[in-house]
Amino acid sequence: MSEGDQELRALMVRYQGGSVEAFQEIYLQLAPGVRRYLSHLAGRSEIADDLLQETFLQMHRSRAAYNPAYAVRPWLFGLARNVFLMNRRAARRFAIVHESRQDLPEFPVLPEADRLGSQDEIRKCLANLAPDQAEALLLHHEWGFSFEEIAGMLGISAAAARARASRAMADLRMALNTLQRARV
């Protein structure tokens, strides 16, 4: 267990005890990452802000459901995913979300892929990956979750999470190489 993770668990326990300062600290530490994750899921940054607020509201309502045996970051990212899925179901936005993937304003750019192309090219290639593969890739490389944590969030095995991420990375490399060759 990392020091940061330990600190977050302690904050979460204080928050469950009724500390508003602990909530604010959790928000400060986790909101930027969760917002970018939601932005990736939704493909639109204007929805991400609403979903972020809803995620923290849900965290507040469900704070009793948190068990300190779990790491806080994957728990909150998993909750954010639930909020996104529920929002998508409620609004029947699935088609719109996928149509709008052509211009992704805040699609994260992988640090590992940075040298392979411009940020716009990487975003474009990421947007063309299969959504489940892109999600596993970003959760691992962008947000630093272990494959076990990703498995717990997505309801798949750790091996499947690893396979999705590496398949996505291979596809991304191939797409970027194709783009580079076309440029030359």
Add this chain to the structure above:
Amino acid sequence: MRDQPQKPPESLMRAIARDLRPVRPSPQPFHLALRMVPLALLVSSLILLAIGSRADSGKLGPLLTWGASSAQFALAIALVWIAAHESTPAGRLPRQIVYSVAAAASLVVVLVTLITFSTSSGNPILPVPPRINEILRVSPWIMGLACGIGSTVAGGILVLFFSCVFRNAIATRPSVAGALYGAGAGLAINAGWRIACPFSTPWHALGAHGAAIVATVILGARIGRALGNRRLQIGGTHS
């Protein structure tokens, strides 16, 4: 591209400040699953006390009477344990495990039914007036209906109990989580009910008892879905 830390919006802080009472952390999935045991045992014991043990239990032997029921009960606990995992955003189990245990539970019910029938397939005589025994012999669906409704009601009580235990759950697939604890409830009740029910024909065991398990699965799924919708109502105000 890294975002700068930002303060929570005022509207969010107002909502948080409205309710900051201390809460008790949820137990871990296995402890949550163990909470079903006392109530499930109580309901099963009440059924056994009310109806009595089946007359052919000597012929079936302890392994097929108590052993098979214990196996079903253990599977019921496993199903509720999986439901508890399914209800935790970061603790979900791989789908293969979820579906394998669900399939194993169905298989065990069918196998136990067939083995019980092959060991003791005689027509049971109930401790009731002969005229009623004759009616039940001519119209076996009456006993089927009684067993089906009885075990559905008993399973329904357990499902309602689970709904209370899981009310804070935040499942990605609330219907699946609900169906799993519904299956756990149905199986736990069937584990007790089959020791009391004297009928071992596959038609009765799978038709009536099986239908009761299916009914609790559907009930669990519907309650799970309703709870999930209520909890994750975007922009809602439930707590």
